[in-house]
Amino acid sequence: xxxxxxxxxxxxxxxxxxxxxCKASGYTFPIYYIHWVRQAPGQGLEWVGAxxxxxxxxxxxxxxxxxxxxxxxxxxxxxxxxxxxxxxEDTAVYFCARDPFDHYDRSGYSWxxxxxxxxxxxxxx
Amino acid sequence: DIQMTxxxxxxxxxxxxxxxxxxxxxxxxxNYLNWYQQKPGKAPKLLISAxxxxxxxxxxxxxxxxxxxxxxxxxxxxQPEDFASYYCQxxxxxxxxxxxxxxxxxxx
Numbered sequence: 001x002x003x004x005x006x007x008x009x010x011x012x013x014x015x016x017x018x019x020x021x022c023k024a025s026g027y028t029f030p031i032y033y034i035h036w037v038r039q040a041p042g043q044g045l046e047w048v049g050a051x052x053x054x055x056x057x058x059x060x061x062x063x064x065x066x067x068x069x070x071x072x073x074x075x076x077x078x079x080x081x082x083x084x085x086x087x088x089e090d091t092a093v094y095f096c097a098r099d100p101f102d103h104y105d106r107s108g109y110s111w112x113x114x115x116x117x118x119x120x121x122x123x124x125x
Numbered sequence: 126d127i128q129m130t131x132x133x134x135x136x137x138x139x140x141x142x143x144x145x146x147x148x149x150x151x152x153x154x155x156n157y158l159n160w161y162q163q164k165p166g167k168a169p170k171l172l173i174s175a176x177x178x179x180x181x182x183x184x185x186x187x188x189x190x191x192x193x194x195x196x197x198x199x200x201x202x203x204q205p206e207d208f209a210s211y212y213c214q215x216x217x218x219x220x221x222x223x224x225x226x227x228x229x230x231x232x233x
Contacts, residue, residue: 035222037169044227045161045169045212050220059220062126095168101216109175110216111159115168 002026004034004096004116011122017084020119022096029077030054033099035112036070036081038092048094051079052103086123093118127151127215131225137233144200146228148213153193157217160189160198163227164209172211173198200230208232 007021022034036048049060051070058070069082079096095118101110128151138144148158156176161169171180173189176196186201200207213225 037224044210045163045214045224047220047222047224050222061221097168106219109157110219110222111171111174112161112169112214113171113180115170118168 002098002114004098004114006094006096006116006119009120009122011124012086014086014088014123014125016086016123017082018086018121019080019082020094020096020121022079022081022116024077024079024098027098030074031103033101033103033110034070034072034079035097035099037095037097037112039095039118040089040092043092046092048081050099053079055103057103083121086121088123090121091123093120095119126221127154127218127223129213129215129223129225131211131213131228133228134226135229135231137231138203139233140203140205142203144203144207144230146198146211146230148191148196148198148225150194150196150215150217154215154217156192157215158189158191158196159214159216160187161212161214162207162209163212169212203230205232 003025005023030053035050049070051058053072072079096116097112098114102108130149132147158176160173163169177189210229
């Protein structure tokens with residue numbers, strides 16, 4: 001069965017960096033996008049970025065440009081989200097999610113069908 | 126970027142009520158619209174893709190409709206397990222994969 005298992009909660013100081021992992025299993029890892037979506041306390045869902053594991057192509061929300069890096073390790077079917085220069089406003093639960101979007105036919109449909117359990121990142125001095 | 130606006134932001138309803146949530150895109154997105162349900166402390170769950178395609182295992186009381194800029198999610202007879210937050214998401218012009226701000230459905 002498809003599973004996305006994320007790393008545990010993190011507490012960081014302002015200005016530090018955090019790296020969250022998302023290990024995939026139960027499907028052909030390289031051909032499905034993995035997205036990162038975050039949710040601040042009591043707030044809605046915010047798209048952060050995405051990666052197509054086969055090629056390593058990445059896409060980021062403008063809000064995070066320059067501070068976010070999404071990478072993958074195809075040997076372990078793991079995707080990583082690294083966020084730098086952390087601020088208190090980055091305190092949120094970060095989710096990874098799978099997307100069957102066809103990378104080579106971008107006219108196709110896209111949706112997030114399986115999600116990780118979420119990782120709480122707390123930024124506090 | 127395409128902006129997604131949901132209404133209402135929250136609503137109160139009784140079990141058995143018919144509930145409708147609206148999502149409006151800032152420009153036409155054809156039918157590239159998904160709906161998710163999220164319960165407190167849990168990851169979102171995909172309910173509907175391509176505006177009206179119900180995901181496997183999702184009860185038939187949920188339905189989606191719309192095309193272009195205006196979309197609706199309808200729950201025909203609200204059940205206790207349906208009290209949750211609901212989000213729309215456009216995937217027509219990406220990146221970004223934009224979400225609406227959410228609608229919280231509470232028990233009256």
